[in-house]
Amino acid sequence: MASVASQVILHPVVSQSVKVAATTVGRDKLYRAVQYFARFLAWFLGARGYKIQAARWNALKSHLALGRKLMRLGKPVENLQGALRAFYGSSPAAEQILTIAKQLSYFGYLSHDALVWANTVKFFNLAPSTAARVNKTANRFWLSGILLSILHGLLKAGRLANEAKRLQDSQVWVGKGSEVNIDGQLQALNAERYATRHQFVIDLLDVWIPAASLGLVVLNEGLLGLFGLITSLMAFRQQWTKVNGGK
Incomplete structure (x- = not known):
């Protein structure tokens, strides 16, 4: 069991992920991806009448957006x-x-x-x-x-x-x-x-x-959320390549 746990925790992908997350840019792009995914999901759930679930994701979106503003102060x-x-x-x-x-x-x-x-x-x-x-x-x-x-x-x-x-x-x-x-x-x-x-x-x-x-322009929250999610993942991948030497 310990061997399996060590293989998972010390897996190269996990180590590479930790290296990217240790950079300010890496964390920002990861938080941004979650923020815009939450924006899309809040719209998706709200449009189908799941108001309580939509409110949960909308709150996550708002708090991540606020946290990212703090990270960008300098x-x-x-x-x-x-x-x-x-x-x-x-x-x-x-x-x-x-x-x-x-x-x-x-x-x-x-x-x-x-x-x-x-x-x-x-x-x-x-x-x-x-x-x-x-x-x-x-x-x-x-x-x-x-x-x-x-x-x-x-x-x-x-x-x-x-x-x-x-x-x-x-x-x-x-x-x-x-x-x-x-x-x-x-x-x-x-x-x-x-x-x-x-x-x-x-x-x-x-x-x-x-x-x-x-x-x-008039675009719904779901489409804007998808746009932000795609660009966040593109930027995160770019940072991944930069930090991990193209791996």
């Missing part, structure tokens, strides 16, 4: 650092400007989100109208950040595709000694293209969440 500083690094970076001008604008938008979103958290836990009290305005401003910044990220992804994907084509064409003209170097560049370029497409898909799904909160 995050705006990272966005400022990201904007500064982009300013001093060597990316093409259009991509550089979009990156800076995106990071500043996320700074605005998370800063206002921190005020929402402080008001919710009664650290200080805002008038209902002020609290609603702060929450709406946070969603506006969030939406603008995602839209800027989508535009950035389109420009970057186009640039990377052109660079890959140039490298592939150059293989025809180079000698054998240079083939290894070009193959290495192509692998690095393809990895960057994959990461860009991965983030682009996440943005295309996530953009509907703040858009719906602002009343710009």
Whole structure:
């Protein structure tokens, strides 16, 4: 019995899961996945008349959302650092400007989100109208950040595709000694293209969440929950690969 327990507890997948959960990003994406699954399930149960069960999942969703706000309290500083690094970076001008604008938008979103958290836990009290305005401003910044990220992804994907084509064409003209170097560049370029497409898909799904909160589109809670669940799992898998070296 002890042997079976040790095999389960010390299984490589369990060890890898602990490593991912030990990171702030890993925990956040895991909590986010549960939060949006709860959002979907609360809608699903409520639509079928199971009000008590729906209320239980809705409460879980609300508490996880509040807990994630607490985890992100220092995050705006990272966005400022990201904007500064982009300013001093060597990316093409259009991509550089979009990156800076995106990071500043996320700074605005998370800063206002921190005020929402402080008001919710009664650290200080805002008038209902002020609290609603702060929450709406946070969603506006969030939406603008995602839209800027989508535009950035389109420009970057186009640039990377052109660079890959140039490298592939150059293989025809180079000698054998240079083939290894070009193959290495192509692998690095393809990895960057994959990461860009991965983030682009996440943005295309996530953009509907703040858009719906602002009343710009009308989508039910179940669909928004599914969108959030999918993007959370995609981001969690990305963190898993990063922490566990691609395993």
